[in-house]
Amino acid sequence: TIPGNGLIVANGRDENIEHVFERGLWTPVERFGSVGGWTAGEPDAKGHFDVFFNSALQGRVEWEIIGEHNRMNALAAIAAARHAGVPAATAIDGLSRFENVKRRMEIRGAVHGITVYDDFAHHPTAITTTVEGLRAKVGKARILAVLEPRSNTMKLGVMKAALPASLAAADQVYCFGANLGWDAAIALAPLGDKARVFDTLDALVTQLVADARPGDHVLMMSNGGFGGIHAKLLEALHQHYHEDIVLTAMHRYGGYA
Known part of the structure; x- marks a missing residue:
């Protein structure tokens, strides 16, 4: 159970999650991947992308990892880190130094x-x-x-x-x-x-x-x-x-x- 002073970081594109929320929600929610939360700009040829929160630019993730799913994971990590007290800019800098794991592309x-x-x-x-x-x-x-x-x-x-x-x-x-x-x-x-x-x-x-x-x-x-x-x-x-x-x-x- 997530306490009332916690945070739910949810995929804003998942309708199933929204249906679960309709049954009762007592914890703050931040969504990623949808308007009104954390979003990612289009990646460049290197895989770098801008990060936005409520349409405001937070920084740019400069890593060499591809895939929409990886960008969504990054947004979720930034949101969770921010709730734990890590500034978004610091989290973005950390992700920019992240090296991909083995056997993932x-x-x-x-x-x-x-x-x-x-x-x-x-x-x-x-x-x-x-x-x-x-x-x-x-x-x-x-x-x-x-x-x-x-x-x-x-x-x-x-x-x-x-x-x-x-x-x-x-x-x-x-x-x-x-x-x-x-x-x-x-x-x-x-x-x-x-x-x-x-x-x-x-x-x-x-x-x-x-x-x-x-x-x-x-x-x-x-x-x-x-x-x-x-x-x-x-x-x-x-x-x-x-x-x-x-x-x-x-x-x-x-x-x-």
């Missing part, structure tokens, strides 16, 4: 202008957020989405019907379909020729090397190790182009090649 390396990412997305909602977040960052550059449906619910096919829509923003889709209780090719059929399914990682990597070209972004999504496919692909690209693998601190924490 983590760049594993780049070869010949082809950038390879690792992300923990493993269900349709997270996949949608991840792919659309990358699309917002890279613009019209090609995204090659590579998916391993590894979680128990995904292996059972519980959410397979939602997969095509979640991958719609990708230019090409590659699915590792081994050990599934359903036919991935049938599930991804609505995506047409841009989706392919593979039973072995070697075949998948070989196809990626053949398809990828400079400027492409290869997005690996799995909640497991994916058989070490990231390293396998980077090594295969290295062998194919006879170029070194580029790996820097920026790559590890969400920067872009």
Whole structure:
């Protein structure tokens, strides 16, 4: 139970939360993501964005993290910190120095202008957020989405019907379909020729090397190790182009090649 002198920081876009509030509310509320609370300006090419509270500019978050969901998380954190006594400007400065966690759009390396990412997305909602977040960052550059449906619910096919829509923003889709209780090719059929399914990682990597070209972004999504496919692909690209693998601190924490 939140006391009357506490604060509820709520997603202003969530109608379900508003329905809960209608049942009774005795604690102050600050909303984020909607007019009349904390909002984020449009991000620039680096992912930096302005922060507003009740339409008044509070500062600018200068980090290298992409995605609307991350901006909403930042607004919620700033609101909570402010209630705890941390000025908004101080919270914004702290977020600007925040380095992204591993396996959240983590760049594993780049070869010949082809950038390879690792992300923990493993269900349709997270996949949608991840792919659309990358699309917002890279613009019209090609995204090659590579998916391993590894979680128990995904292996059972519980959410397979939602997969095509979640991958719609990708230019090409590659699915590792081994050990599934359903036919991935049938599930991804609505995506047409841009989706392919593979039973072995070697075949998948070989196809990626053949398809990828400079400027492409290869997005690996799995909640497991994916058989070490990231390293396998980077090594295969290295062998194919006879170029070194580029790996820097920026790559590890969400920067872009």
